[in-house]
Amino acid sequence: MDVINKLQILADAAKYDVSCSSSGSSRSNKRGGLGNAQAAGICHSWSDDGRCISLLKILMSNYCIYDCAYCVNRLSNDLPRATFTPEEIVDITINFYKRNYIEGLFLSSAVVKSPNHTMEMFKKVVMDLREKENFNGYIHIKAIPGADKDLIDSVGKYVDRMSVNIELPTDEGLKMLAPDKNHNAILNPMKNIKNEIVRNKEEKKIFKNTPKYVPAGQTTQLIVGATRDSDYKIINLAEGLYKGYDLKRVYYSAFIPVSQNPLLPRYEKPPLIRENRLYQADWLLRFYGFEAGELLDEKNENFDLLLDPKCDWALRNIHHFPMEINKVDYNLLLRVPGIGVKSALRIVSSRRFGKVTFDDLKKMGVVLKRAKYFITCDGKYFGIKSMDSNQIKKNIIGMDESIYSKQLSMFELQGGVFNEKGSGLSL
Amino acid sequence: MKKDLVYLYDGSFEGLLTCIYEVYYRRDDPKQITSKEDLTFSLVEEYVHIDTEMDKFKKVYESIESKISREFLKTVFYLYLSEDKDSGIIVLNYIRTGYKYGKDAMNYQTNPYIRAANEIYRKVSLERHRFLGLLRFKMLENGILYAIIEPDHNIISILGGHFSQRMSNEYWIIHDVKRSIAVFYNKEQWIIKSFESIGNISFQENELSYQSLWKAYYKHIAIDNRKNIRQKKSYMPTRYWKHLVEEGVQKNGFNKTNLD
Numbered sequence: 001m002d003v004i005n006k007l008q009i010l011a012d013a014a015k016y017d018v019s020c021s022s023s024g025s026s027r028s029n030k031r032g033g034l035g036n037a038q039a040a041g042i043c044h045s046w047s048d049d050g051r052c053i054s055l056l057k058i059l060m061s062n063y064c065i066y067d068c069a070y071c072v073n074r075l076s077n078d079l080p081r082a083t084f085t086p087e088e089i090v091d092i093t094i095n096f097y098k099r100n101y102i103e104g105l106f107l108s109s110a111v112v113k114s115p116n117h118t119m120e121m122f123k124k125v126v127m128d129l130r131e132k133e134n135f136n137g138y139i140h141i142k143a144i145p146g147a148d149k150d151l152i153d154s155v156g157k158y159v160d161r162m163s164v165n166i167e168l169p170t171d172e173g174l175k176m177l178a179p180d181k182n183h184n185a186i187l188n189p190m191k192n193i194k195n196e197i198v199r200n201k202e203e204k205k206i207f208k209n210t211p212k213y214v215p216a217g218q219t220t221q222l223i224v225g226a227t228r229d230s231d232y233k234i235i236n237l238a239e240g241l242y243k244g245y246d247l248k249r250v251y252y253s254a255f256i257p258v259s260q261n262p263l264l265p266r267y268e269k270p271p272l273i274r275e276n277r278l279y280q281a282d283w284l285l286r287f288y289g290f291e292a293g294e295l296l297d298e299k300n301e302n303f304d305l306l307l308d309p310k311c312d313w314a315l316r317n318i319h320h321f322p323m324e325i326n327k328v329d330y331n332l333l334l335r336v337p338g339i340g341v342k343s344a345l346r347i348v349s350s351r352r353f354g355k356v357t358f359d360d361l362k363k364m365g366v367v368l369k370r371a372k373y374f375i376t377c378d379g380k381y382f383g384i385k386s387m388d389s390n391q392i393k394k395n396i397i398g399m400d401e402s403i404y405s406k407q408l409s410m411f412e413l414q415g416g417v418f419n420e421k422g423s424g425l426s427l
Numbered sequence: 428m429k430k431d432l433v434y435l436y437d438g439s440f441e442g443l444l445t446c447i448y449e450v451y452y453r454r455d456d457p458k459q460i461t462s463k464e465d466l467t468f469s470l471v472e473e474y475v476h477i478d479t480e481m482d483k484f485k486k487v488y489e490s491i492e493s494k495i496s497r498e499f500l501k502t503v504f505y506l507y508l509s510e511d512k513d514s515g516i517i518v519l520n521y522i523r524t525g526y527k528y529g530k531d532a533m534n535y536q537t538n539p540y541i542r543a544a545n546e547i548y549r550k551v552s553l554e555r556h557r558f559l560g561l562l563r564f565k566m567l568e569n570g571i572l573y574a575i576i577e578p579d580h581n582i583i584s585i586l587g588g589h590f591s592q593r594m595s596n597e598y599w600i601i602h603d604v605k606r607s608i609a610v611f612y613n614k615e616q617w618i619i620k621s622f623e624s625i626g627n628i629s630f631q632e633n634e635l636s637y638q639s640l641w642k643a644y645y646k647h648i649a650i651d652n653r654k655n656i657r658q659k660k661s662y663m664p665t666r667y668w669k670h671l672v673e674e675g676v677q678k679n680g681f682n683k684t685n686l687d
Contacts, residue, residue, distance in 0.1 A: 004639060004643050007640055007643055007647070008643050008644075010620065011644050011648045012647050014648075015648050015649070015650055016650065020630070028592070029595055031595075032595075032596050033595070034593075034594065034597075035594075038559075042556070042560045043560045043662070044560040044561070045560070045561070045663065045673055046650035046659040046662045047648050048649040048654055048655075048656060049643060049654055050653075050655035050656070050657070050658025050659045050661075050662070051653075055558075056644070057648060094642075095637045096596070096641060098560050099563060099565065099572070099637065100564050102572070103560075119459050120565070152515055170477070197638075256650065256652050256653075270653065305552075349534035350536040351540070352531070353528075353534075353537065354537065356537060360537045360678075361469075363536075363538075364536055376480075376602045395484070395613060
């Protein structure tokens with residue numbers, strides 16, 4: 001088979017993994033070497049689905065020994081299969097990199113023969129890239145659950161980022177859709193990678209020349225909407241992963257029907273708005289000082305599809321508002337809908353030179369059509385007459401009719417998804 | 428009627444800062460500071476030609492660096508690179524405000540002059556960042572990697588450093604065909620020279636097959652169910668597609684548009 005056919009098959013097989021980020025590592029080039037890694041990450045192109053292309057994201061192989069119902073590469077699926085040799089992967093990576101097509105390599109794979117065998121092949125690729133080719137660009141490798149700890153560790157010494165996909169948020173989900181996997185097999189390597197990162201950092205303090213171990217940290221991916229797990233369960237899991245496992249990112253991927261398995265829900269379209277709400281909530285956890293328990297609870301298990309999670313929180317806690325822009329501290333500014341991290345920083349640094357006015361806010365990038373209901377500027381309020389959360393909600397949702405109707409149709413599509421079991425999603 | 432004062436300089440960064448020196452020295456209040464090449468003549472304006480002088484340039488340069496900040500100086504340089512038609516006067520107002528508020532001046536977000544400058548700085552640095560990704564090298568027969576760009580702003584001088592670190596062991600050329608200048612790198616240092624055309628191009632034998640591989644990858648990595656061309660265009664504006672291998676119709680390894 002031609003390399004180009006393999007590339008088509010193995011890019012197709014890899015594209016459902018959402019992560020493509022090349023950030024978090026500042027590896028510098030070596031003498032006579034090729035490449036470095038920029039801490040901020042660089043996008044090299046954008047594909048037709050609007051996603052950034054930063055890394056060459058491919059599977060090494062899509063011949064899988066497992067049969068997970070949600071996965072396009074499952075054993076029982078009838079589709080073209082291919083396997084790259086390590087040499088082919090190295091050659092494409094180096095030549096794409098020299099032409100500035102990519103920031104580096106993101107290599108994953110179906111489980112070929114055994115987890116250890118698959119991991120051994122990864123090791124060959126990363127060793128050749130780093131040692132033979134003197135390649136210092138970004139490398140992201142998937143750790144294969146079930147592979148030996150020592151093997152995973154030896155690969156970790158060569159890469160910038162490692163990740164293990166959890167895919168399904170709960171063990172029940174895994175039992176139903178991926179009977180060959182269980183959560184412990186996934187969480188154990190995550191724990192090991194975390195411990196190894198901590199140990200490596202300590203060692204680096206003593207021995208400067210200790211090679212870096214997974215400097216950009218580890219990430220994972222959760223599929224949204226393949227099982228009946230609520231948003232509350234998902235963000236609680238994400239919070240636990242950030243706190244307990246020190247993860248850099250949790251990615252959420254709207255379930256795209258890749259099989260007709262009766263255990264799986266049927267969507268007209270992937271639940272993209274729900275995915276977006278989860279990303280917004282994820283941002284609130286990581287950069288805005290929110291806790292999962294503040295955003296949702298047992299009674300409100302899922303995000304309002306018509307309202308972003310921060311607005312939703314603010315309306316449920318309307319007694320905290322309005323906040324005075326010129327007085328409240330940074331942490332509270334971050335809780336105002338329509339104010340982001342950048343605009344909050346701008347407000348704080350500008351306050352030292354004088355009062356910030358309502359007009360200034362717009363120029364600082366604050367989204368006033370949301371923020372105006374929740375703030376005062378020098379004592380003046382620009383929202384509606386009363387701080388009535390229902391009325392504010394109506395105003396915010398009604399602002400843009402087109403967005404509203406678009407969201408509503410998505411919302412209707414998602415109703416009745418799990419009807420065979422009678423409960424549906426509690427929207 | 429008193430005419431509006433317009434400063435004219437040679438279009439170099441050194442020339443621009445010499446103008447700033449003269450504004451302070453002569454206690455003038457020009458309404459425009461502009462490169463001689465960009466001048467459109469008007470009867471209600473009085474023109475003053477400012478000759479570039481290195482010691483005056485240095486004085487202004489060092490004074491901004493020590494009295495305000497290095498970051499501030501960088502913004503002034505980016506304003507110059509923007510080639511915005513008002514960049515001269517924006518620089519003057521920015522520097523005046525800078526001297527007034529000192530080290531913290533850049534944080535004065537509510538000041539209109541600081542904000543105007545930051546806005547342009549943001550555009551130039553965004554374009555630079557985009558080109559770190561969107562620039563495409565092609566391997567010539569003689570082993571030199573060659574890239575053509577046509578950026579809105581004159582960013583070639585702030586791209587060179589990045590690629591000299593990343594591609595330190597390659598020979599490469601980045602050619603801004605809009606401004607007829609290029610960065611040349613010889614595995615040791617990079618220089619900027621004016622450069623019209625590279626002449627007849629022949630590629631290394633496997634160049635076209637790597638281009639085909641990349642195009643195939645580009646097509647297959649997109650998820651059809653999530654098609655969103657609008658979003659793609661918002662991140663990667665169509666004006667930058669001209670020199671992308673993965674977009675547009677191509678002929679002999681170049682996009683058709685730049686053969687016409």
